[in-house]
Amino acid sequence: MKTTYIAERLFDGEQFHHNVPLSVVDGHIVAWNTLAGGREVRLNGTLVPGFIDVQVNGGGGVLFNDSPTLAGIAAIVTAHARFGTTAMLPTLITDRLEVMERAADAVAEALVKGMPGVLGIHFEGPHLSVPKKGVHPQQHIRRIGERELALLCREELGQRVVTLAPENVAPEVIRALVDSGARVCLGHSNADYDTVQAALAAGASGFTHLFNAMSPLISREPGMVGAALESREAWCGLIVDGHHVHPAAARIAIAAKPKGKIMLVTDAMPPVGQEQASNFELFGSRVLRQGDRLNAMTGELAGCVLDMAGAVQNTVAMLGVAQAEAIRMATRYPAEFLGLADSIGTLKPGMRADMVLLDDAGKCLGTWMAGEQVFGL
Numbered sequence: 373m374k375t376t377y378i379a380e381r382l383f384d385g386e387q388f389h390h391n392v393p394l395s396v397v398d399g400h401i402v403a404w405n406t407l408a409g410g411r412e413v414r415l416n417g418t419l420v421p422g423f424i425d426v427q428v429n430g431g432g433g434v435l436f437n438d439s440p441t442l443a444g445i446a447a448i449v450t451a452h453a454r455f456g457t458t459a460m461l462p463t464l465i466t467d468r469l470e471v472m473e474r475a476a477d478a479v480a481e482a483l484v485k486g487m488p489g490v491l492g493i494h495f496e497g498p499h500l501s502v503p504k505k506g507v508h509p510q511q512h513i514r515r516i517g518e519r520e521l522a523l524l525c526r527e528e529l530g531q532r533v534v535t536l537a538p539e540n541v542a543p544e545v546i547r548a549l550v551d552s553g554a555r556v557c558l559g560h561s562n563a564d565y566d567t568v569q570a571a572l573a574a575g576a577s578g579f580t581h582l583f584n585a586m587s588p589l590i591s592r593e594p595g596m597v598g599a600a601l602e603s604r605e606a607w608c609g610l611i612v613d614g615h616h617v618h619p620a621a622a623r624i625a626i627a628a629k630p631k632g633k634i635m636l637v638t639d640a641m642p643p644v645g646q647e648q649a650s651n652f653e654l655f656g657s658r659v660l661r662q663g664d665r666l667n668a669m670t671g672e673l674a675g676c677v678l679d680m681a682g683a684v685q686n687t688v689a690m691l692g693v694a695q696a697e698a699i700r701m702a703t704r705y706p707a708e709f710l711g712l713a714d715s716i717g718t719l720k721p722g723m724r725a726d727m728v729l730l731d732d733a734g735k736c737l738g739t740w741m742a743g744e745q746v747f748g749l
Contacts (some may be wrong), residue, residue: 374402374410375743379419379729383696385704385718394419396725399742404721413748417737420699421496421681421719422726424706426533427494427637428608429463430675431644435652436462440475445482449489449677452638453747455679456728456736459491459716461533465588466497466508472523474530480528488741491710492530496580500560504585507674508560509655516541525552531710535580537561538571548590550575555710558610560585561596568599572606578709581639582608582625583617584673601628607709609637612686613678614666619690624695635705636683636698640668641675685734695734 381388393408395403407747430436432451434444447463452460464475472495497508499516516536518525524534525548532554536548546556558571559580563593565588578599579586587595599623600608608629612622616639626634643650643661651660659674660667664690666674680702687698695711707717716724725743728736738748 376403376407376410376412377415377419377727378615379415379417381418382719383418383420384698384720385421385700386696386698388418388499388696394719396743399725399744401719401721402705403725404719406467408716417729417731419465419719420456420728420730421703421717422683422728422739422741423456423702424491424717425452425457425460425633425638425640425680425702426709427463428452428457428460428707429465429496429497430642431640433642433646433650433652435642435654436464436475437467437655437717438470439735440464440471441478442481442487445478445490446487451745452640452679452735453489453739453741454645455681456730456739458728458739458741459489460490460506461494461531462490463494463496463554466500466505466512468512469520471519472498473518476523476526476529479530480526483528484528488744488746490530491712492532494533494535496535497560499536499541501539501562502561504537504560504587505655506560506585506667507659507672515547516519517670521545523551524554527553531555531712533557533622535559535579536566537563538576539563541571543574545669546571546574546576558586562587563596564597565594565596568596571662572599572603577605577607578607580609581611581616581637582634583621587747588698604630604633607633607635607705610634611637611639611676611678612683612690613664613676614686614690616673616676622691624716626691632700632708634701635709636680636687636702638678638680638683639676640678643677644679678682681730681734681736683727688727688734
């Protein structure tokens with residue numbers, strides 16, 4: 373059955389329109405700017421492409437590391453759908469190999485069953501730098517082994533992102549990961565500029581949460597930050613929560629990078645989607661929530677209480693980015709990073725009907741995954 377949505381305002385990924393019909397059949401957009409029968413639904417607000425988040429550690433009270441199961445993934449997807457995320461990579465931070473294997477099996481099962489919202493998996497670690505580990509558990513940081521390499525190369529895991537520290541992973545291993553179809557991001561690293569350049573030459577294509585947990589840019593040593601800003605090809609994830617990155621630094625990054633190479637990420641933790649302030653355990657240590665900030669007992673930032681709708685709002689309000697560009701940073705650009713721009717990230721005929729309805733303040737009123745409403749109204 374065809375359903376035609378007529379929103380007060382619609383952003384197709386390039387520009388805004390007013391009262392433009394958008395028709396959906398079998399989960400895909402089939403017509404645009406035409407009325408051709410079927411059910412009509414009028415929407416008060418702004419209809420935009422669904423948000424795509426490549427770094428989601430948890431939500432709805434669930435941490436993926438603690439619940440590397442189909443049920444755990446479903447709970448995280450449901451929590452983030454309330455805030456307009458229609459596609460994500462559940463993200464496993466540094467852990468035991470057995471936990472990595474369970475997480476991989478759960479994602480493979482989700483993909484086989486066609487679970488909405490799941491694109492693949494992001495392994496953030498365990499092949500990181502101890503000096504830049506953040507809250508990643510040091511006891512599980514290690515060199516890559518054959519069994520781990522085989523796991524990271526599993527094709528049935530959909531879109532695979534692997535965050536690693538290039539000083540601890542040889543360029544030939546990075547090349548092997550890339551050749552297998554994985555996207556290698558650099559992060560949690562103290563690597564010098566030349567080491568980062570070697571990793572980029574080997575095929576690394578992104579940087580995880582730019583500025584955070586990586587060697588800084590200084591005058592005589594550009595570090596990982598300098599290499600990230602200099603690269604014209606590599607994508608950078610950016611956390612815009614007012615805590616992880618100073619607004620001035622974020623604006624500098626956006627100005628330095630080619631348009632389309634900065635994408636918003638949440639680095640979300642279990643409290644996302646929970647109304648009450650909630651502390652939680654992370655590898656046996658307490659993480660404290662104070663408003664929209666999470667800190668380990670030792671003081672480090674411990675992920676975020678950030679959702680994608682909030683990230684877009686913050687990008688507009690804190691950074692002065694135009695709403696259209698902020699939305700692209702949460703939709704089209706991550707789709708391009710993942711090689712999925714021909715199916716998600718914009719609202720045009722042939723695209724999957726992943727959609728979000730926003731109010732005038734940018735809050736999520738409704739969410740659709742493949743044409744099915746999963747939140748709101």
